[in-house]
Amino acid sequence: MTASLEQLRRCHFAVDLGAARTRVYVKGSGLVVDQPSVAAVNTRTGALIAVGEFAERMTGRTPHYIRVVRPVSGGTVVDIEMAQRMLRHLLGDKMRRSLRxxxxxxxxxxxPHDSDPLAQRATIETLVGLGARRVxxxxxxxxxxxxxxxxxxRAEATMIMVCGAAATQVAVLSLGxxxxxxxxxxxxxxxxHxxxxxxxxxxxLTLPSQSVRPLQIALSGNGITSSGPTSTEIHGRDVATGLPRSVRIDTAAVRDAIQTPLTAVLDGIGKVLRECPPDLVADLADRGIMMVGGSALLPGLDQMxxxxxGMPVHIAERPDVCAVRGLGEMLEGRIEPLVLDPLSA
Structure with missing residues (x-):
């Protein structure tokens, strides 16, 4: 389900509910929220303790009565009530009063592309709970x-790859x-993982949840390419003893471990190209692939x-906010609709 540009021009705000981060664009104000999709809840009282970056820093560091939850998984809202509470706190009282x-x-x-009706309904109900009359x-x-x-x-091929936290979406676009x-x-x-x-x-070795990011482990320098650093030292907890321990690991072995999930991405790109008309594939030989999404910043992924x-690969400027920025462009009316007038008989 994709709304028309005329319908989007009537919208007052836009939301990109991602598995990793939540972003909100308000018409006339720009991007007002860009925070992790995380909330911390007191299980004894049900009170919301923290949202966003502060809640993310609490992950793995809370007492037993505080639970850190992620109401969005794979671009789908899995806990509507918690997602609504998280959005209310992220927006703040002043912005919510302005929208109301x-x-x-x-x-x-x-x-997400080809999301099922239940997932779409969950997104709609989340925003209706914030006061939206139409989504x-x-x-x-x-x-x-x-x-x-x-x-x-335009009537020419463009290929985009949205690298998210939970999924990667690849598509060839033409004529809107x-x-x-x-x-x-x-x-x-x-x-x-x-x-x-x-x-x-x-x-x-078991790593702290905050130290799992590839950039902090072995993918510094030239990333997942072989020209990166040969070894790196990391700190974690020994699986057997539970004591803190530091080890020096071979980054080549880490790169091999990473190749397994990335192979599925390459298979997906190949499938999209095989199903694409030959004329559009010829366009892509020159234009290549545009990478967006937070995971597009994984060093060396574009080179791989x-x-x-064998195609050119480009990373968008600020790839993590491209989706909500695109929604903002539509809301502000900066995108001209494509008009295909039927020929008269």
Whole structure:
């Protein structure tokens, strides 16, 4: 379900509910919220203790009666009530009062490609709980392509790859629509999990939840390419004794562990290209792939895709906010609709 540009121009605010971060764009004010999709709850009283960055820092460091939850998983709202409470606190009283004064408050939201009706309904109910009288849904692939400046309305191929925390979406766009697309259930979290499993199996080491990020472990320098650092020292907890321990690991072995989930991404790109008309594939040979999303910043990922596909690979400017920026462009009316007038008989 994708709303028309005319419907989006009537919206007052837009929300990108991601598995990793939540972003809110308010018409006329710009991006007002860019925080992790995390909330901390007191299980004794049910009170919300913290949201956003502060709640994320609490992960793994709380007493037993405080639970850190993520109401969004894989771009889908899994806990509507908690998502509403999180959004209310992220927006703040002043911004919520300003939005409530709008007559017939309308909202727009990103949804993953081919999301099922239940997932779409959960997103709609979340925003209706914030006071929206109507919610327009936009495919994340279209919003991200608009946000990074791709000429999606032209009769030529553009290929976009949305690298999220829980999934990667790949699509070829032309004439303002999706020609072929694939959603691969592999994202930044899968890369983190592959590193954690490798360190646990090969070094009997458990990492703190805040130290799992690939940039902090072995992917500094030139990233997942072989020209990166040969070894790195990390700190964690010994699986057997539970005591803190530091080990020096071979980054080549870590790169091999990461290749497994990334192979699924390469397979998804190949499937999209095979299903794409030959004329559009010829366009992509010159234009290549545009990478957006937070996981697009994984060092060396663009170089790996370039070597595997033989196509140019580009990373968008500020790739993590492209989707909500695209929604903002539509809300502000900066995107001209594509008009295809039927020929008269």
């Amino acid at each position: 004064r709008k007559p017939r408050l309308r909202a727009a939201a990103c949804t 327009e849904l936009v495919d994340t692939l279209i919003a991200a392509a608009v946000g990074c400046g791709l000429p999606v309305e 629509s999706i020609v072929t697309a694939e959603r691969i259930p592999v994202g930044g979290e899968a890369v983190d 592959a590193i954690v499993q490798h360190l646990r199996q090969q070094h009997a 895709l370039r070597q595997a596909t």
